[in-house]
Amino acid sequence: MNKAEIERKLAGAHGWEGKNRLLVQLARDLPPLPTSELNDANRIVGCESTAWLTIGWQQAQIQLAADSESRIVKGLLVLLIAAYQGKTRTEIQAFDCEAWLISLGLTRFLSASRGNGVKAIIGKIYDAIGEAQH
């Protein structure tokens, strides 16, 4: 699913409950990570749920794959992947992901409370750009 499609769907989802339902639906689009990738190196710890993220580069374009125990977090991962997949370092740096999530009405998932780790996932993607530059 592409970014524009996700934006259209989220705009049509009413209230928190509607957005939660949509995230659960979107979660179905996320192919599971192979068990071997569900390791500590790829683990992103939220206090309330765990996610895993793998980052690779193909011809200077980012390749993301992710998984979570939680379907809502999986839905959020679908969003993040739609936003970042195949982008170059410059494109990633130019994109304000938090502002985008806020515009989609998902501010509550960006809290510093360590519930779901969305901030940590975005942070890990930025870290990867830094490492790729060296």
Next chain:
Amino acid sequence: MFDAYALRAQFPLLARTPALIYLDNAATTQKPLQVLDAERHFYETANANVHRGSHRLAVAATDAFENARSSVAHFLNARSSNEIVFTRGATEAINLVAHSWGAANLQAGDEILLSTLEHHANIVPWQMLATRCGAIIKPIQLLRDGSLDLEHFHSLLSNKTKLVGLTHISNAIGSELPIAELINSAHHYGAKVLVDGAQAVAHKIIDVQALNADFYVFSSHKAYGPTGIGALWARSEILSSMPPWQGGGEMIERVSFSQTSYAEAPARFEAGTPAIAQTIGFAAALDWLQAQDRVAIAQHEHLLRLQLELGLSQIEGIRLIGNALQKGPVVSMAFTHAHPYDVAQFLDAREIAVRVGNHCAQPLLASLGLSGTLRASFAAYNTHNDIDTLLAALSETLELLA
């Protein structure tokens, strides 16, 4: 007749958000107006630093602060207010005991017994002590229902046991331990017992003399008071023998560059300017609680728990975690097909506040083979309608996530 709605009206946050169903009381309770007023009143009428001024405001502040100590002593039925040390909360109180009493009394090979139910706050300070002094930590196992395995406890006790750390009520699954009985057994071996009362004080009448404990710790904010303040109660003969742990003003008798002598307990353990207004709010909360019909509150909270547990047993896909016979007002659950975080998100969308995760009790969750649970925990202002609403929301959410 106990009226939870009338009680709820005394809590400004709850009065402001009538739709809110707040079931995260084991994390922190809401605060009654009386507590908010007490802090404000202090700042408006008696604000000064304590214990060091002779002007009238300083005297008023010191009197209010020391009266708060008496309120805490009275609340716990301590023999004297000198047995009460103010701390930032239960966590700091346990760290104080581990640093001061622990370092002075434990050596390599000594054993510390901790129940598997313990919150990280009653594990990590002991691990830090054990690393420093070479003591050994032994976990006390649980039975399948989440109660303490008494046989295992007795088998671990020996003359090497120096300290037993026990939660009064488990924050994660609600099990209530038979504290008095356990203390009695530990004392036969000369061991001291520290009770983490963080989850008990809001719900049970605490009598430290009847329990015959050595240390009892709790936080104000889980018992209707402000955050950032709590208390350590320690038997006076133990407290007076303990060395200081933090140095500074207030805790000294006399200071020179060649030698410093320390104040008597409890001042010896209260270096620096204390959280004065919070302490006064803390006492106001305990006074407020003691003015309520506490037996009726306990009965009400018990019925809320039974109502929820019965309701859960009728919803497909939910497993109650923790079936101990004696429980505090805490209900933990796991789901067959849904992740607790997802369930909590749908509940939150309906203004139902619950907690999910490992509840700062990872060894306990590991022993149960779980990575997390969803926990509903009650206070006096929760109503039977809250439980009905939660049950309906759980039922619909699980259908949606099936």
